[in-house]
Amino acid sequence: MGENPLVENGQVVTMDYTLHVDGEILDSSEGHEPLEFLQGTGNIIPGLERELYGMTIGESKKVTVVPVEGYGKLDPNAFVNVPRSQFPENIPMEVGTEIQVNDPQGHEMMARIDQVETDSVRLNFNHPLAGKDLHFDVKIVGLRAPTDEELEHGHAHGAHNHE
Numbered sequence: 125m126g127e128n129p130l131v132e133n134g135q136v137v138t139m140d141y142t143l144h145v146d147g148e149i150l151d152s153s154e155g156h157e158p159l160e161f162l163q164g165t166g167n168i169i170p171g172l173e174r175e176l177y178g179m180t181i182g183e184s185k186k187v188t189v190v191p192v193e194g195y196g197k198l199d200p201n202a203f204v205n206v207p208r209s210q211f212p213e214n215i216p217m218e219v220g221t222e223i224q225v226n227d228p229q230g231h232e233m234m235a236r237i238d239q240v241e242t243d244s245v246r247l248n249f250n251h252p253l254a255g256k257d258l259h260f261d262v263k264i265v266g267l268r269a270p271t272d273e274e275l276e277h278g279h280a281h282g283a284h285n286h287e
């Protein structure tokens with residue numbers, strides 16, 4: 125690495141970030157450890173990763189990521205009406221409640237209650253951030269070469285134990 129490393133593929137990037145959606149702060153590294161990831165491997169959403177190339181340590185940037193490069197467009201086919209009688213009684217029938225659903229193959233899927241009618245409940249299987257513009261404030265705070273193990277795994281390990 126040179127004297128003044130830039131963000132490029134195969135580098136471990138350490139980054140402070142704040143995510144605003146619909147004018148609210150949804151997520152931030154402030155008060156936590158910064159995010160660490162291996163650039164160029166899709167560890168972070170594509171629309172954000174692309175904007176980081178060429179940045180250097182200490183540099184800040186505002187990045188807006190549109191849905192197709194973030195968590196996808198809102199899929200109208202991902203709303204499903206389910207008879208209310210199929211829900212266990214301990215699940216609160218309130219808009220926004222997250223529930224886990226098994227598909228016919230037994231895969232676990234997360235859904236949110238989108239609408240409650242007398243006899244049926246509409247579930248939304250879209251990602252909570254689908255259809256949203258994501259506004260990031262980012263600051264590069266570190267750049268380093270990956271370890272052989274990180275390269276092999278395709279992600280940064282950082283100070284944390286391997287999951």
Ligand code: ZN
Nearest residue numbers: 277279281286
């Ligand atoms: Zn690993």
